[in-house]
Each structure stands twice: as C-alpha cells, then as structure tokens.
Amino acid sequence: MNPTPPATGEPALRVVIADDQAAVREGLVLLLDLLPGIDVVGSAADGRQALAVVAEQQPDAILLDLHMPVMDGIETTRRLTAEHPDVAIVVLTTYADDRSVLETLRAGARSYLTKDADRLHIAQTLRSATAGLTVLHPQVQATLLAAAEPDRGTHAGARGTFGDPAGSGPNSVAEPAPRPELPDGLTRREAEILALIARGRNNAEIAGELFLSGNTIKTHINRIFAKTGSRDRAAATRYAQRHGLD
Template structure:
C-alpha cells in the first residue's frame, strides 16, 4: 500500500531548535527526542546562533522562533537558506499576524506553526518539511490565503475552481513570468497540498510522465528550483487550497 504522507528519510531527521526562551527550547528538544525518526542536533538562543548551528550541524530542519535578539527569525531564515538551501525552516512562534506570516514565507520558511501546536502537529510539520512539503497552522493558512488572494486577485486564480473557469487570467504576469495554464495551476495546487507525482497522476487521471512534464513547466514558469519553492510560490500567489486534505463537498 502506498502512503499518502511524507516519505521518511532513511536516517533520522536532524533538527535544530532556535528560540530565545530556554524553557521553550529545552522543552521542545525533550519532546522531539521522544519522536521516532527525529534527532535534535543543536539548539540556538538567537538568530545568529541559529545560523551558526546550521553551519556546524547541517540539519534537515530548523524549528525557528521569530522574535529573538541579535537577529530575528525572519532574517535568520533568509541567511540560513542563502547558505544552506537544502535546509528546511519551520516557524514555531506566538505570532500569527499577516505581516509575520508573509515575511517568514518570503524569507523561505516552508512551514508555519503557532506555539499552541500539539506534539503531533510539530512532528507532522518537521517530517513534512524534511520531505519538501509545507504544513501551515490552519489559522495561519486562512490568513495567508486571504492576504494572498487580495494581493493577487488580478494575477492568479484564488480558488481551485477559478483556475478552470478563467484560464485566460495571466498567473504571475505581475512579476513578468509566463502565465500558468489551467492544468499547470491545478498541478501546482496539488503540489502545495503535499501530493506526490503518483498521487497527482491519480487525482487528474493522467500518466506519470505527463505529471513530470507539467511539474517541470510549473518550476520553469514560477522560477522554482524544487517542490519546496513551488509550494512557497503557491501560497504567496493564491494557488494553495485552504483545505488540501479535505475531500470535495
């Protein structure tokens, strides 16, 4: 049976935790060390220390607070991804305002959780990020999609049905990129929903080779190097489905 979730790495997922509150940082380390398949390899009390810890330990995922001294989480995320593009960043913070969410995603964060997230939420987000998939807190997702839809209403469809009904609307025209076709927009939504190539093929009733062709075109048109960047593009341009795991009504 093929799993629909993120595929685990063959080795434990290496995690760095960045938070200026020692109790939170150490509590998260104890929590994550009890999760099979995860290994906490570093902790950092501020953004500069987080950048240094990534350089030293080469983690798969960083759990990043936003409000930290010396260098905040947004700047630390940008620096980490500039120097270590294979590392994924998941924000874990008390802030869920539009500005913080959008700035974190623009810096390259792949996941965004608030600190009322459960152990299962954090585990799922870390494992998804390690597999190049995005996981957002539901409240964060709603705010992000509302902001993205408002900002991209003239350049991208704001819902799955809009892509099929109005394929002539030029996606990405505002930043000079070639528009996505209706099918490419649909594929991008499914990528953002965490589906694998095979799952996309099944959902759209097309072949695996056709899916790869569409994904390559999506990467080219959105300027994405990989699925993680495509997911980021989907969320910041209004393509992501607000309920990617929910069956259609």
C-alpha cells in the first residue's frame, strides 16, 4: 500500500510518535519526517509524555506504542480519545494478541499495526486514520476473526478497512466514559447512534437529530463497527437487536 502524496498546497499531516524504546522512536521520527506530506511535530517516551506533547502540539495523528512505562498504550488511548477526540490514534506495536487488539479498539484507537509494517504502510495508515478509516494489519485481522468465533463472542469480523473514508471534523466531541451495562466497550453516544442505525436512519438524519457533524457521525460509526464486529449497517442492526439496543 503506497501513500498518495498530498495535493499541492495541502498542509502536511502533523504527527506525534510515542515509543519507550529510544532507537525505535528516533528511527520512526527520522523515517517518517523524510516522507512528503508528513511532519513529525513531537515525540514521547511514555504515555504521560504523549498526552503532554499532544496537548501542546495539537497534531492530526499519533503513532502510539502499546507497551510503555508510566501509562500504557491502552490507558493513553482512553485519555486521548476523551481529551483530544480529533487526534487519530494509530497503534504500532510488537504484539497482536487478542486482549491488546480488542482493548485498544474499544479504547478509541482507529488503526492497529505491528512493527513489521514499513514506513510507507505506516504513513498511509496515518492518513487513512485521519480520514476516519480503521486500518488493521493482516495479523490483527486474523486475531479479530478468531475472537469472533461463536464461543468467544462477536467482537470483530474483520476487514482491513471499516467505514466511510471521511475524517472526524472540527465538531468532534469527547465521548462519555463507557458504562458497565453496555456491551463490548460501547460508549453511551455510540449506543445512541447504534440505536438510530437500527431504526433505519442514515448518516445525515443521525447528524441532524443529534446536532453533530456528518464527519463526527462517520467516525462514531467506524468505532461502532470495530467494537461490534459489524461489516455493515445490517450487521450492526442485528447486533443492536441481539443486545436490546434498538
């Protein structure tokens, strides 16, 4: 997958990189900053530093290691989603185990890559994530498919990319913290949007009813699909019906 350079005059994608291994972090900064259309505006060695750098730099996306000291990638993802919902979170890690994949997606990450991905794939994934798409490494897709077996729940039936290629707009808002009674880490806002999908509402109707932008609705729907293992609106509707969310 080769990245498409941005059109002439289009601002570069502003990226923060967070990884506790200095050699990996510095290598990623160097490699990605050399690519056209990518501007690495900061780096961090742990989750707490990542939150501080994001707050200061307000990037478009963050490339985030999962296993870091002080604050791990999952908790960092939760905090970023709540405090900086417009920042696309792409996890880059050595691990693709079941718990890590599911917990990261539930926490709000848009994409999940393993560290054998090349820099062009990483760059394209960052661009796709800022456009609202969920991109998953093939090994991660296999993990999600395994997790979707009937005796293990219905977390994810994976495709490489979920949803409509439109990003979260300036009207994106922090989602309320998930409550225990909602399945698969769905937030109250996601459950509300899922119910409207089950009632046959299209994106424009949902946006009008909830007073949100169309791009924000698309971003929520991408996350709903990832968390519920839904390939399309029909599958999401069946999920809502099974869980009494319609």
